[in-house]
Amino acid sequence: MFEFLLRMGDNTLVLGHRVSEWCGHSPVLEEDIALANIALDLIGQTRMWLGLAGEVEGQGRDADALAFRRDAWDFRNLLIVERPNRDYGHTLMRQFLFDLWHHERLADLCLSDDDRVAGIAAKCVKEADYHLERSKDLIIRLGDGTPESHARMQDALEAIWPYTGEMFENDALDQAMFEAGISPLPGSQKPRFDAALEDTLAKATLKRPENGFARKGGRKGVHSEDLGHLLASMQFLPRAYPDARW
Amino acid sequence: MVEAAQIWQWLSEVPDPEIPVLSLVDLGVIRAVEVMDGMVRIKVTPTYSGCPATTFINLDIEAKLRSKGIEKLQIEPQIAPPWSTDWIKPEAHEKLREYGIAPPRPGQPYCPRCGAADTELLSQFGSTPCKSHYRCTACLEPFDAFKCL
Numbered sequence: 245m246f247e248f249l250l251r252m253g254d255n256t257l258v259l260g261h262r263v264s265e266w267c268g269h270s271p272v273l274e275e276d277i278a279l280a281n282i283a284l285d286l287i288g289q290t291r292m293w294l295g296l297a298g299e300v301e302g303q304g305r306d307a308d309a310l311a312f313r314r315d316a317w318d319f320r321n322l323l324i325v326e327r328p329n330r331d332y333g334h335t336l337m338r339q340f341l342f343d344l345w346h347h348e349r350l351a352d353l354c355l356s357d358d359d360r361v362a363g364i365a366a367k368c369v370k371e372a373d374y375h376l377e378r379s380k381d382l383i384i385r386l387g388d389g390t391p392e393s394h395a396r397m398q399d400a401l402e403a404i405w406p407y408t409g410e411m412f413e414n415d416a417l418d419q420a421m422f423e424a425g426i427s428p429l430p431g432s433q434k435p436r437f438d439a440a441l442e443d444t445l446a447k448a449t450l451k452r453p454e455n456g457f458a459r460k461g462g463r464k465g466v467h468s469e470d471l472g473h474l475l476a477s478m479q480f481l482p483r484a485y486p487d488a489r490w
Numbered sequence: 491m492v493e494a495a496q497i498w499q500w501l502s503e504v505p506d507p508e509i510p511v512l513s514l515v516d517l518g519v520i521r522a523v524e525v526m527d528g529m530v531r532i533k534v535t536p537t538y539s540g541c542p543a544t545t546f547i548n549l550d551i552e553a554k555l556r557s558k559g560i561e562k563l564q565i566e567p568q569i570a571p572p573w574s575t576d577w578i579k580p581e582a583h584e585k586l587r588e589y590g591i592a593p594p595r596p597g598q599p600y601c602p603r604c605g606a607a608d609t610e611l612l613s614q615f616g617s618t619p620c621k622s623h624y625r626c627t628a629c630l631e632p633f634d635a636f637k638c639l
């Protein structure tokens with residue numbers, strides 16, 4: 245259960261941090277505000293997941309301790325969320341693919357037999373709903389935009405695509421969570437994800453990559469070097485000044 | 491001994507930190523007030539998960555009740571059921587409009603200045619997580635609208 249909650253909370257923590265890196269650098273003011281708000285939502289969701297994880301673990305670690313005092317190999321996030329921002333097209337494509345998966349995942353978890361999990365999911369799904377609405381809209385506008393924006397979005401899709409395979413992997417932990425009535429199997433989301441994806445890509449005039457190769461490992465703690473860099477900047481302050489308070 | 495009704499009354503005097511024309515009670519974030527053996531227990535629900543005002547809301551509740559002489563106080567977060575804009579009190583909608591913010595309604599918001607229904611979305615996110623940015627195509631004024639959640 246602890247590990248399952250880390251998988252949920254680490255996704256939103258790492259992506260929330262990545263998105264916040266745009267703060268003050270976005271191409272236009274409205275986008276800057278939007279990304280900052282999305283980052284805030286994701287970090288807020290993290291507090292609930294990691295807060296519950298700390299409670300379940302029972303070792304006295306709270307959400308902050310879990311966020312700031314763990315090393316890369318203890319993180320259980322999907323590799324997609326640690327991908328660097330690169331250009332705005334990559335950032336938006338990563339967000340869209342994540343939102344599409346995240347929204348379905350949360351909708352499934354609303355039906356969890358565990359009231360705490362269902363409660364957090366019901367809170368988060370409302371936010372995931374407008375995150376998805378926004379990223380879908382932007383993918384369509386930019387994909388079906390100028391030749392330049394189209395090419396960049398297709399390029400971003402090709403680059404991030406291999407990181408979607410891991411989302412639908414069912415491992416022993418997923419099986420245990422499924423049998424305990426806590427969570428449906430992630431793999432069961434795949435047909436819904438594919439259908440929604442096809443719909444948006446068609447409107448965006450983008451082509452789904454043929455490549456079936458999937459990069460995996462994040463959910464088991466095997467990460468890319470990028471996560472280490474991200475954690476170094478995210479964790480620096482509380483680690484350098486352990487008693488720092490706002 | 492203090493009664494729950496009195497606590498509700500005091501909380502209705504505590505303004506929301508970001509939209510001060512609304513009280514915490516107007517906003518619908520106070521989910522329960524219990525008084526037992528001199529202990530006041532208040533359940534507060536967050537509006538948006540990432541809303542930075544959540545911490546300040548708890549501080550403001552505490553400051554208000556301490557100033558009224560409440561000593562034993564417990565403020566607990568309540569996540570489920572999730573907060574909804576439907577919990578904003580109907581009388582608060584008028585206060586929002588007067589303040590220049592379009593109250594939440596499904597579909598396009600009406601212009602809080604001239605009342606026109608012809609409005610266009612400028613940005614899904616406004617000055618705070620709970621608002622979107624719109625423009626009235628009748629009077630051309632930009633305005634914030636409460637997002638439906």
Ligand SMILES: [Zn+2]
Nearest residue numbers: 601604626629
């Ligand atoms: Zn108007």
